[in-house]
Every structure is written in C-alpha cells, then in structure tokens.
Amino acid sequence: xxxxxxxxxxxxxxxxxxxxxxxxxxxxxxxxxxxxxxxxxxxxxxxxxxxxxxxxxxxxxxxxxxxxxxxxxxxxxxxxxxxxxxxxxxxxxxxxxxxxxxxxxxxxxxxxxxxxxxxxxxxxxxxxxxxxxxxxxxxxxxxxxxxxxxxxxxxxxxxxxxxxxxxxxxxxxxxxxxxxxxxxxxxxxxxxxxxxxxxxxxxxxxxxxxxxxxxxxxxxxxxxxxxxxxxxxxx
Amino acid sequence: xxxxxxxxxxxxxxxxxxxxxxxxxxxxxxxxxxxxxxxxxxxxxxxxxxxxxxxxxxxxxxxxxxxxxxxxxxxxxxxxxxxxxxxxxxxxxxxxxxxxxxxxxxxxxxxxxxxxxxxxxxxxxxxxxxxxxxxxxxxxxxxxxxxxxxxxxxxxxxxxxxxxxxxxxxxxxxxxxxxxxxxxxxxxxxxxxxxxxxxxxxxxxxxxxxxxxxxxxxxxxxxxxxxxxxxxxxxxxxxxxxxxxxxxxxxxxxxxxxxxxxxxxxxxxxxxxxxxxxxxxxxxxxxxxxxxxxxxxxxxxxxxxxxxxxxxxxxxxxxxxxxxxxxxxxxxxxxxxxxxxxxxxxxxxxxxxxxxxxxxxxxxxxxxxxxxxxxxxxxxxxxxxxxxxxxxxxxxxxxxxxxxxxxxxxxxxxxxxxxxxxxxxxxxxxxxxxxxxxxxxxxxxxxxxxxxxxxxxxxxxxxxxxxxxxxxxxxxxxxxxxxxxxxxxxxxxxxxxxxxxxxxxxxxxxxxxxxxxxxxxxxxxxxxxxxxxxxxxxxxxxxxxxxxxxxxxxxxxxxxxxxxxxxxxxxxxxxxxxxxxxxxxxxxxxxxxx
Numbered sequence: 001x002x003x004x005x006x007x008x009x010x011x012x013x014x015x016x017x018x019x020x021x022x023x024x025x026x027x028x029x030x031x032x033x034x035x036x037x038x039x040x041x042x043x044x045x046x047x048x049x050x051x052x053x054x055x056x057x058x059x060x061x062x063x064x065x066x067x068x069x070x071x072x073x074x075x076x077x078x079x080x081x082x083x084x085x086x087x088x089x090x091x092x093x094x095x096x097x098x099x100x101x102x103x104x105x106x107x108x109x110x111x112x113x114x115x116x117x118x119x120x121x122x123x124x125x126x127x128x129x130x131x132x133x134x135x136x137x138x139x140x141x142x143x144x145x146x147x148x149x150x151x152x153x154x155x156x157x158x159x160x161x162x163x164x165x166x167x168x169x170x171x172x173x174x175x176x177x178x179x180x181x182x183x184x185x186x187x188x189x190x191x192x193x194x195x196x197x198x199x200x201x202x203x204x205x206x207x208x209x210x211x212x213x214x215x216x217x218x219x220x221x222x223x224x225x226x227x228x229x230x231x232x233x234x235x
Numbered sequence: 236x237x238x239x240x241x242x243x244x245x246x247x248x249x250x251x252x253x254x255x256x257x258x259x260x261x262x263x264x265x266x267x268x269x270x271x272x273x274x275x276x277x278x279x280x281x282x283x284x285x286x287x288x289x290x291x292x293x294x295x296x297x298x299x300x301x302x303x304x305x306x307x308x309x310x311x312x313x314x315x316x317x318x319x320x321x322x323x324x325x326x327x328x329x330x331x332x333x334x335x336x337x338x339x340x341x342x343x344x345x346x347x348x349x350x351x352x353x354x355x356x357x358x359x360x361x362x363x364x365x366x367x368x369x370x371x372x373x374x375x376x377x378x379x380x381x382x383x384x385x386x387x388x389x390x391x392x393x394x395x396x397x398x399x400x401x402x403x404x405x406x407x408x409x410x411x412x413x414x415x416x417x418x419x420x421x422x423x424x425x426x427x428x429x430x431x432x433x434x435x436x437x438x439x440x441x442x443x444x445x446x447x448x449x450x451x452x453x454x455x456x457x458x459x460x461x462x463x464x465x466x467x468x469x470x471x472x473x474x475x476x477x478x479x480x481x482x483x484x485x486x487x488x489x490x491x492x493x494x495x496x497x498x499x500x501x502x503x504x505x506x507x508x509x510x511x512x513x514x515x516x517x518x519x520x521x522x523x524x525x526x527x528x529x530x531x532x533x534x535x536x537x538x539x540x541x542x543x544x545x546x547x548x549x550x551x552x553x554x555x556x557x558x559x560x561x562x563x564x565x566x567x568x569x570x571x572x573x574x575x576x577x578x579x580x581x582x583x584x585x586x587x588x589x590x591x592x593x594x595x596x597x598x599x600x601x602x603x604x605x606x607x608x609x610x611x612x613x614x615x616x617x618x619x620x621x622x623x624x625x626x627x628x629x630x631x632x633x634x635x636x637x638x639x640x641x642x643x644x645x646x647x648x649x650x651x652x653x654x655x656x657x658x659x660x661x662x663x664x665x666x667x668x669x670x671x672x673x674x675x676x677x678x679x680x681x682x683x684x685x686x687x688x689x690x691x692x693x694x695x696x697x698x699x700x701x702x703x704x705x706x707x708x709x710x711x712x713x714x715x716x717x718x719x720x721x722x723x724x725x726x727x728x729x730x731x732x733x734x735x736x737x738x739x740x741x742x743x744x745x746x747x748x749x750x751x752x753x754x755x756x757x758x759x760x761x762x763x764x765x766x767x768x769x770x771x772x773x774x775x776x777x778x779x780x781x782x783x784x785x786x787x788x789x790x791x792x793x794x795x796x797x798x799x800x801x802x803x804x805x806x807x808x809x810x811x812x813x814x815x816x817x818x819x820x821x822x823x824x825x826x827x828x829x
Contacts, residue, residue, distance in 0.1 A: 001510055001514060004468075004514070005561075005562070008464060008561055011464065012558060015460075019554065022444070022445045022446070023444065023445075023446060024445070024446065024547070024550065024551070025547065026444075026446050026547075027547065028444075028446045028447050028546060028547075028797075028798035029542060029546065029798055029800070029801075031797075031798075032796060032797040032801075032818045033796060033797075033818050034442065034794075034796065046437075048357040048358075048433050048437040048438070049358075051433050051436055051437055052357065052358060052429050052433045055429055055432050055433060055463065056425075056429055058463070058464070059425055059428075059429075059463045059464065059467060062463075062464050062467045063467040063470060063471065066467055066468050066470075066471040066511065066514075067471055070471060070475065070486070070507060070511065073504065073507050073510070074486060074503075074504060074507060077502055077503075077504060078502065079485075079501060079502030080502075150478075150482050150484060151482050151483040151484045151485070151499075154484070154485055154486060154502065154503070157478065157482075157484035157485070157486060161474065161475070161478060161484075165474075
C-alpha cells in the first residue's frame with residue numbers, strides 16, 4: 001500500500017499548501033466586516049469546471065495508484081509469471097503520445113483563436129485515441145492467441161484489467177472530446193467556453209498519457225528494479 | 236435581506252452580487268421539477284427518502300437477527316444461512332447505503348448550497364445523475380433478496396476466499412450483484428462528491444471565507460474529500476473480487492479445496508483484499524463521523540445560544556482527523572496475521588487520532604458550559620450523540636490496542652463498540668438534524684411532544700441494547716454465530732440477557748414509527764415555522780422564502796459579514812446576529828427573514 005500512501009502524501013501536500021493560503025489561523029469571531037478587510041480568501045479564480053476536473057483527476061489518480069499498489073503486492077507471490085510484451089504496445093504508446101500532442105496543438109490554436117487549427121487538432125487527437133484503443137484490443141487478441149488468457153496467471157489478469165480500466169477512462173474522455181468537437185464545428189468564432197472545453201480535454205489527455213506511461217513501465221517490468229529499491233527502502 | 240451593503244474601508248457600498256454568476260437551470264415540466272430535477276434541494280430529498288427506505292429494510296433485518304439471537308430455535312423461518320445474509324445486508328446497507336448516502340447525498344445536497352450562499356451545486360446535471368446512479372445501486376442491492384440463492388452472506392466485509400466460495404449463501408447471484416451495486420454506488424457517489432467539493436471551493440458567496448463556514452459545511456466538505464479518495468480502494472477491491480468470481484482470476488484466491496475438489500484458484504492473497512477493503516473501510520468511519528461532528532457543533536451552538544468554543548481548533552481537528560484516518564486501516568486486521576511492528580505502528584496512529592477527536596468533545600462540552608441551554612428535540616439528540624460517542628470512543632481505545640483487541644476481536648464487544656460509535660451516535664445526529672432542519676425543508680415544525688418521546692425511547696433503549704452487549708462480549712460470546720449452543724463459558728444469564736436485548740431492540744425499532752408518523756403528520760398539520768424558528772445565524776435560515784425557492788436567494792446573493800456563531804453577543808439587540816447582517820447596525824433589530 002506504499003504507492004497509494006505516497007500518492008495521498010502528494011495530495012496532502014497540495015491540500016496543505018492550499019489550506020495555508022486560507023488564513024486558517026485567523027480568529028473569525030473578531031473579524032466582523034466586509035470581505036475587503038480580509039483579502040486573499042475568496043474562491044480560486046479558475047472556472048469551476050477546471051477545479052472539478054482537477055478533483056476528478058485526483059480521484060482517478062488514486063484509483064490507478066491503488067491498482068499499482070495491488071499489483072506490486074501481488075507480484076511478490078510465488079505464482080507470478082511475467083508476461084511477454086506485445087510489440088503493438090510500442091505502436092500504441094506512440095499513437096497515444098501523438099494524440100496528446102495533437103490536442104495540445106488544438107489548445108494552442110484555441111488560445112490564438114485559430115478555428116481551423118482547433119478542428120484539425122481535435123480530430124487528429126480523437127482519431128489517434130481511437131487508434132490507440134483499437135491497438136489495445138489487438139494486443140489483447142495477440143495475447144489471447146498466444147495462450148495468455150485472463151485467468152491463467154495473475155500477471156495476465158492484471159494486464160487485462162488495468163488496460164481495460166485505462167481504456168474505459170479514455171473512452172469517457174472521447175465522449176467529452178466528441179461533444180467539444182461538435183461544439184467547435186458549429187461555431188464560427190472562438191468563445192471562452194469552447195476554449196475552456198478544449199483546455200480541459202487536453203489536460204485530461206495528458207493525464208491519461210502519464211498514467212499509461214507509468215502503467216506501461218509496470219506491466220512490461222521495466223520498473224521492477226525501481227519497485228524493488230523502493231521496497232527495500234521501506235523494509 | 237441586506238439593504239445597504241457595507242464596505243469596511245471606504246464606507247462605499249459594494250455593488251450587489253447579481254444573479255448571472257451561475258446560469259440556473261429552469262425546469263419546464265412537473266417531471267423535470269420533481270423527478271429528474273437538477274435542483275440540489277430536490278435531489279437531497281430524493282437521496283434522503285431512498286436512503287431511509289433501504290435503511291428501514293436494514294432495520295427489519297436487525298429485528299430478525301435479534302429474534303434469532305434472543306429466542307434461538309423458536310422461529311422456523313430463520314435458518315443459519317439466512318442469518319448470515321441478514322447480518323451482511325444489515326451491515327452493508329447501514330454503513331454505505333444509509334449513512335454515507337444520507338449525510339453526503341442528503342444533508343450535503345441540501346445544506347451546502349444554502350449554507351455557503353450559492354444558488355445551487357456547480358454541476359447540477361452531474362448531481363442529478365449522481366442520484367439516479369445511486370438509486371440504481373440501491374435497486375440492484377435490493378434485487379438480491381429475490382434472486383436464486385438470495386443475497387450474499389459473506390459478512391459486510393466480503394472477505395475472500397469465503398465470500399465467493401460455494402457454501403457461503405448467495406454465492407451464485409448475491410455476491411455478484413452486491414459487488415456490482417457497490418461499483419455503481421461509488422460511481423454515483425463520485426459524481427455527487429465532485430459537486431460538493433467544487434461548490435464549497437468555488438461557489439461561496441461574497442464574504443464567505445473558509446473560516447466563516449459553519450462547521451456543518453467543514454464536516455461534510457472534509458468527509459467528501461476523504462470519500463473521494465477512499466472509495467476507489469473499495470472500487471478496486473470490488474472489481475478484482477468480481478473478476479475472481481466471474482472470470483476465475485486469482486487476485487485474492489489461494490489454492491484450496493472446495494467441496495472436496497481442488498478449486499481452479501491458486502496463489503492469491505486474501506490479505507490483499509483486506510488491505511484494500513480497510514483502506515476504504517476505516518476512512519469510511521470518519522466519512523460518517525465528520526458530517527455528524529459538524530452538524531452537532533451547529534446544533535449545540537444554536538440551541539445553547541452560545542458561540543462554538545474553539546472554532547479554529549474544531550476546523551483543525553476536522554482536517555487532522557481526515558488526514559490521520561488514512562493511516563490507521565490495519566487496526567482492523569490485528570487478527571489477520573501481520574508483521575508485529577505493523578501492529579505497533581497502527582496501534583500508535585489509532586491512539587493519536589483520539590487526540591483531535593477528544594478536542595472536539597471538550598469543545599462541545601465547553602460550548603454547553605454556562606450556555607443558555609434550550610432542551611429542544613434537536614438539542615436532546617445532540618446531547619445524546621456526545622454521550623454515546625464518548626462511550627463508543629472509549630471502547631475504541633480498548634480495541635485499538637493489539638493485546639486487548641486479539642481476545643475481544645470476534646466477540647459481541649466489537650459489535651457493541653461499533654454500534655455505539657458508528658451506529659447509534661451518527662443516527663442521533665441524523666435524527667437531531669432532521670428535527671432541526673425540517674422546518675426549513677417544509678415550512679412546518681415537527682411535533683415536539685412526539686419528538687421528545689421518540690428521543691427518550693431511542694436514547695434509553697440504545698443503552699439498554701448495547702451496554703449489556705459489551706458484557707456479553709467480555710464473557711466471550713462470539714459474534715456472527717447463528718446459535719450459541721451449550722458452551723460452558725456462557726452462563727444461562729447470558730441467554731436471558733440476549734432475550735432482554737431482543738425485547739428492547741424490537742421496542743426501540745417500533746418506536747421509530749412515531750417518528751415516521753410525525754414526519755408525515757407534521758407535513759400537513761405541523762405548526763407553521765416561519766423562516767427562522769430556531770433564531771439561528773447561518774445563511775440557510777435567512778432565505779427570502781421558506782422552503783427556499785428555486786435559486787435559493789431571490790434576486791441578489793447574500794453578502795456575509797461575520798462567522799456563523801454570533802450568539803448572545805454582548806450589546807446586541809437580539810441574542811443572535813445573522814451572518815449576512817452588516818456590522819454597522821448590529822444593535823438594530825433585524826427580524827428573521829421570512
């Protein structure tokens with residue numbers, strides 16, 4: 001459970017930093033009067049949707065970290081047999097990076113007010129994300145054909161489960177991306193609301209890319225040495 | 236409402252906060268107004284009614300269990316399997332589907348926007364979805380009573396391997412639907428939780444700094460943050476257990492003989508599930524307790540006409556409890572087998588968490604000290620909560636220590652402990668809170684006479700039920716047993732005591748019907764309450780209409796000038812000053828907005 005404790009530690013530091021800005025040591029019973037007398041304690045200037053996404057990413061991050069925790073605890077047991085890495089995962093990773101880059105392109109275009117650039121970026125991002133999902137299914141198929149079934153070894157079970165959870169999160173993102181694309185498609189000029197939608201999609205995509213890279217390192221066993229070092233440090 | 240907004244520095248008027256800061260959704264038909272509503276107040280009522288309905292089912296299950304325990308062998312319609320199913324469903328419903336949903340989905344939805352001065356939750360559509368997914372989770376859960384094999388009898392902790400092995404009741408459908416229902420619940424809760432957190436962060440009205448929030452909001456807010464981070468652990472555990480059950484994976488399942496044959500499983504770790512489960516399960520205790528702490532602080536302050544003692548310390552304690560509760564989970568696993576130093580570590584953190592909790596108890600008592608105590612029904616329940624919580628908390632200190640926990644772990648002592656601290660105590664707050672806020676929700680008072688009867692029967696009855704149960708536990712009477720049989724260490728008096736507890740439990744259970752009657756009767760016949768019957772300071776009592784209309788606050792949002800606890804301020808004309816009353820005219824009489 002050390003991975004998730006570490007993750008919550010990071011969350012706690014962020015929350016603690018934020019709380020330290022909120023004058024938690026003030027004495028409200030003495031401070032009667034208008035807000036202007038007591039500056040710096042209003043709401044964050046971010047839009048609510050952005051804060052909402054931030055909170056959601058914390059929850060999703062916690063979920064994935066718990067999977068990582070469970071993985072690292074289960075892999076120490078004797079029946080664990082590491083699985084070969086399907087080559088297509090490399091391709092998928094590249095496509096997901098492309099997807100993130102395309103959305104970042106759309107985000108920059110949105111800030112410039114370049115409508116065509118936004119559309120191109122969103123469509124490219126969406127297409128490559130769908131390609132990634134198809135590639136993941138292909139990886140499943142190849143593993144199944146090679147006899148690595150979901151229940152034949154815990155390493156396999158984790159692979160299928162974690163990729164499925166990641167894929168579901170990406171699918172949810174695609175729904176939001178589709179809505180954003182439709183919105184941009186219908187409009188002639190950039191509005192603040194559209195800019196925000198594009199930005200939120202981009203943040204979510206970068207998050208899922210980061211999660212995928214961590215998971216990839218774990219599932220392919222590249223980070224095993226690192227996990228071992230951490231484990232020794234703790235015990 | 237505020238007529239002339241006041242600016243402390245320049246003396247110039249602040250322009251009022253006009254409506255368009257949030258685009259309100261407008262219901263177009265009866266269906267979107269009352270059924271598929273996006274108004275947090277309606278969603279709150281939907282949550283509360285659904286949670287109470289399934290909670291009543293759990294109450295009936297507890298009667299059936301008590302009948303079996305008090306008079307074993309008398310009731311032929313209860314067999315050993317059913318008894319296990321009753322235990323499981325009673326625990327799961329009460330902890331998750333009743334208390335969590337009621338405190339966060341019910342009180343959270345109703346009170347957060349009103350108390351922080353917002354028009355609604357920030358994502359009303361997601362908020363509506365949250366309720367409907369929750370309802371679906373409840374329906375899936377309830378459906379397990381009707382599927383072949385019935386609900387799961389694995390115990391509310393659902394420990395593998397037995398949870399999914401044949402021989403455990405509900406192995407076919409019950410466990411699968413239970414896990415599916417939990418997964419749905421968590422998805423629904425996450426949608427709602429995002430709303431509660433972001434609304435507190437982003438939608439506070441002008442002047443409502445964090446340190447001016449009523450403690451109710453602090454409690455619900457912190458509990459929601461904890462729930463958002465803790466429920467994923469249950470989610471992960473449920474998904475993995477579901478895969479073990481359905482696809483034959485071995486995340487948790489060791490190699491074992493099932494019905495005389497070697498099962499398909501092998502190599503898994505049941506302890507892994509316990510870690511995941513309690514990583515959720517212990518914060519869950521405080522997810523239920525923190526809103527109760529917050530609400531009880533407000534009830535005591537209002538009904539003792541005194542500012543809350545040590546407001547800052549109360550806030551810090553809430554935050555500290557929230558953080559600490561994530562590093563105590565393994566104290567539920569002392570008897571599961573673990574490295575002894577871990578037990579030492581978790582015993583220490585468990586005892587440390589008693590400190591902020593004790594601070595809160597002292598502050599409640601010091602708030603009462605020399606207060607102008609009105610023994611209204613909400614106040615009675617708040618006092619009942621403090622006493623019960625202290626009782627339950629003290630036995631928690633016993634169980635937090637490894638050497639004391641090991642012999643007591645599987646006895647009725649534990650049952651008595653967690654029912655006191657997590658069952659009776661939060662329910663006292665729920666009931667007190669309903670008596671307190673019912674006038675705001677309906678515009679009518681609940682009948683006080685019936686309420687006092689309800690309180691005394693519930694309070695005294697709870698002690699008659701659970702105090703003897705501690706004694707049974709010390710005798711060694713085991714928990715989860717269908718029948719005690721003839722054991723030398725269980726004297727006949729213990730059996731009589733069990734029968735006594737059953738009689739009291741049924742009495743207390745039926746006494747709750749007076750409360751249900753009161754809720755319905757007062758809706759039509761209750762005394763009209765006006766806008767602020769308790770003469771309270773916090774914003775929800777200052778709405779222009781009661782019950783609050785759509786959008787909560789007429790044309791302008793309220794502006795907050797003070798904290799929520801200006802009771803009995805020396806020199807003030809009234810013994811309370813609403814949060815939205817400007818400082819210049821504290822002496823002037825400003826009647827409750829109605």
